[in-house]
Amino acid sequence: MEPIDREVYYGIEDRSFLDVKSVQQELLPEKLRQLRWKLNQKAKKEPKFRFYALYGHLHRKDVLAEAWKRVGKRGKAPGVDGVKAESILDKIGGVERFLAEIEKELKEKRYRASEILRVHIPKGDGKTRPLGIPTLKDRVVQMAVVLILEPIFEADFLDCSYGFRPGRKAHDALKEIKSHIKEGKESVYDADLKGYFDTIPHDKLLACLKMRVVDRSLLRLIIGWLRAPIQEEDKKGKRQSPRRNERGVPQGGVVSPLLANVYLHWFDKVFHRSDGPFNWAQARLVRYADDLVVMARYQSPRLKDWVSQQLEDWLGLELNREKTSEVDLRKNGRLDFLGHTFSYDRDLKGGGWRYLNIAPSKKSLKRARETIRARTGPKTCFKPPPEIVGELNEYLRGWGQYFSFGYPRKAYNALNRYTQQRMVTHLNRRSQRKYRRPKGMTHYAYLYQRLNLQCLR
Numbered sequence: 001m002e003p004i005d006r007e008v009y010y011g012i013e014d015r016s017f018l019d020v021k022s023v024q025q026e027l028l029p030e031k032l033r034q035l036r037w038k039l040n041q042k043a044k045k046e047p048k049f050r051f052y053a054l055y056g057h058l059h060r061k062d063v064l065a066e067a068w069k070r071v072g073k074r075g076k077a078p079g080v081d082g083v084k085a086e087s088i089l090d091k092i093g094g095v096e097r098f099l100a101e102i103e104k105e106l107k108e109k110r111y112r113a114s115e116i117l118r119v120h121i122p123k124g125d126g127k128t129r130p131l132g133i134p135t136l137k138d139r140v141v142q143m144a145v146v147l148i149l150e151p152i153f154e155a156d157f158l159d160c161s162y163g164f165r166p167g168r169k170a171h172d173a174l175k176e177i178k179s180h181i182k183e184g185k186e187s188v189y190d191a192d193l194k195g196y197f198d199t200i201p202h203d204k205l206l207a208c209l210k211m212r213v214v215d216r217s218l219l220r221l222i223i224g225w226l227r228a229p230i231q232e233e234d235k236k237g238k239r240q241s242p243r244r245n246e247r248g249v250p251q252g253g254v255v256s257p258l259l260a261n262v263y264l265h266w267f268d269k270v271f272h273r274s275d276g277p278f279n280w281a282q283a284r285l286v287r288y289a290d291d292l293v294v295m296a297r298y299q300s301p302r303l304k305d306w307v308s309q310q311l312e313d314w315l316g317l318e319l320n321r322e323k324t325s326e327v328d329l330r331k332n333g334r335l336d337f338l339g340h341t342f343s344y345d346r347d348l349k350g351g352g353w354r355y356l357n358i359a360p361s362k363k364s365l366k367r368a369r370e371t372i373r374a375r376t377g378p379k380t381c382f383k384p385p386p387e388i389v390g391e392l393n394e395y396l397r398g399w400g401q402y403f404s405f406g407y408p409r410k411a412y413n414a415l416n417r418y419t420q421q422r423m424v425t426h427l428n429r430r431s432q433r434k435y436r437r438p439k440g441m442t443h444y445a446y447l448y449q450r451l452n453l454q455c456l457r
Contacts, residue, residue, distance in 0.1 A: 029062045036151040043155035043212070050210070051152060055217035058144045059106035064099045067143035071254060072136070079135030080115045080231055080239075088136070102140060109217065113224035114138055115242050116250050118232045130198065132230065132250025142254035145221060150258060152212055157261065158268045163289030164257035170338045171405050173288045174358070177295070177337060180284045181356060185295040186330050189304055190337070191311070192323035196290035197260060198248035201316045202226050205249075205263050225255060260289060267292075267310055277303050288338060299326050339364040340406060358406025365411055368399055372419055376426040385451055388426065392419065393454040400456045412456035423447055 028036070035057065042049065057063060072085045072095070088094040105111040114135045120128035134142065150166070157165065162173040193199075206223070213219060226249060229242035249256040268285065270276055277283040281303050283296040294307055304326070311317045327333040335342040341361040347353040360368075375391055396419070403411065424443055427435035437446045447453040 028066060032060075032062050032066055032147065036147065039148070040151035040155050043152045047156070050212055050214045052214045054148050054213065054215045055106075057148050058141070058218070058221075059103045061099070061103065063144050063147055064103060064140065066147060067140045068095060068099060071139040071143050076136075077119075077133050078117075079133050079138065080117045081135050083136050085136060098137075099140070102137060106141070111141065111221070113221070113228045115229045115231045116245070116253075118230050118250075129251070131252040133252050134225070134228075134250070134254070138225065139254050141221065142225065145218065145255055146258050148218075149213065153258065153262055153265070156212070157265055158272060160268055160272075160285045161261060161265065161287050163287070163291070164261060170288060170402070173286055174338060174340055174405050176286050177293065177335075177342065178356065178358065180286070180295045181329065181342065184297055185282075185284055186328065187296055187299045188327045188329065188333075188335050189294040189296075189299050189307060190323075190325050190327055190335065191292050191294065191307060192320040193290045193292075193311070194318045194320040195248075196317065197251045197256060199317055200248050200260065200263055202247065204316060205259060208262050208266060209259075222255070222259070225250075225253060257289065263315070264290065264292075267315060270310060270314075277306055286337075291338065293335070293337060299328075336361045336363070339403070359408055360403045360411040364403065365414065368415055369418055371395060372415075372422055376422040378429060380426070381430050385423075385427065385430075389423075389447075389451045389453050392423075393452070396454040396456060400454075408456075416456055419453065420444065420447055423451075423453065 027033070039051070043051075072088065074085050074089070076085055078084045088098050091097070102111070114137070116132040116134055118130055118132050121131050123129050154166065160176075162168045162170070162176075202223075205226070206219070209219065209222065227245055228250075230245050230250075231242045232240050249259050264287065268287065271283075271285050272278045277294070277296075278285070281296055281300065283294050283303060286293050286295065294303065296303060308319055311319060327335045329335065329342065329344055332344070339361055340358055343357050344354045345357040347355055372392065372395070375395070376388060380388060396415075399415075400408075400412065420443065424435065424447075437443055438450070441450070448455055
């Protein structure tokens with residue numbers, strides 16, 4: 001099946017996903033925008049064309065400057081070399097000198113990938129998520145590669161894919177699922193991939209890349225990042241000896257989301273082929289990065305076996321059997337996807353009618369309460385109330401904006417009540433004397449009118 005033709009403006013990037021801070025959409029420099037547009041058009045017109053002269057664009061000044069603009073922000077965690085953006089920005093001629101050195105290394109082909117610092121981020125279920133942090137130099141070069149390769153592969157990516165793509169958000173994927181449910185495809189196979197980023201086979205990934213890119217110098221860069229040694233820290237914070245990476249792409253790498261999409265694109269393509277379930281089962285696929293659902297009127301054993309065979313036997317991935325499930329919305333099933341829950345609920349107005357309810361999931365509400373509890377806990381007593389309220393407002397605005405899809409009013413009200421209770425507890429904890437609201441004012445009025453606490457509506 002040929003890629004579905006669509007118009008995408010490549011001067012705008014949006015990579016926000018479940019983030020309280022939305023990414024600011026910025027226009028690209030004109031020459032870089034034209035370059036990306038030409039690459040995309042070439043890829044669209046010639047689906048079998050393989051690009052062979054891309055490396056020379058990486059060390060262009062406008063490409064490196066844009067790459068720095070996207071990754072060289074203060075507050076980012078450093079890699080194994082300990083270099084932060086602050087140390088570059090605070091030096092005289094720091095950024096220009098830093099980019100000039102990268103440009104020279106790329107031109108002379110002396111650039112080599114550094115080791116990756118692996119840290120473990122706690123998850124809600126008590127487990128940890130491994131996060132690989134490249135050095136600042138590696139992040140800049142990786143972003144330059146993304147700027148060049150993204151428009152090429154965007155010409156091939158299908159409309160069923162939404163994660164980490166320009167001009168596409170989580171809400172778009174949710175709208176697509178809602179549309180398929182309205183069409184009667186209420187039987188859902190929710191497939192969960194076990195450690196997707198860490199299990200991608202390098203040889204198969206490179207084979208996918210070579211279907212479009214044959215520039216050896218550029219591919220050598222990607223191979224260097226894939227095989228870069230991994231350095232971890234023990235429980236005491238002491239760094240261990242680096243070990244070789246033979247599988248997967250590091251989560252935290254700038255180029256990793258694009259590589260992950262390139263690999264799973266071939267699952268999308270096989271799914272939509274003439275001999276795929278898109279035709280013989282009238283099934284529909286919605287994928288956000290490694291989160292994917294297969295929707296149909298009926299989930300036959302043949303369909304489920306086909307999905308598992310392609311993902312495990314062909315792509316060499318592993319399904320998490322504990323989290324992979326079949327959901328039938330017609331039988332009071334509930335589908336959790338991207339923090340939202342899809343279910344048919346009884347109409348409270350009576351009449352025996354049911355409606356498709358889309359609301360924040362229980363897990364999302366639990367995480368929100370945990371975040372609010374942490375920001376109003378005993379360790380924050382030293383902060384003045386306006387500062388606490390400012391931090392809460394920033395989080396609540398982002399949370400409310402993301403979960404504005406569907407019918408979130410019930411969740412909004414519950415979170416408003418919880419936030420109010422936590423703020424009263426916080427105010428009482430700040431002093432040995434019990435907090436007393438101003439005379440003639442309720443707690444509600446004091447928090448929302450005097451302190452300007454955010455109220456979700």
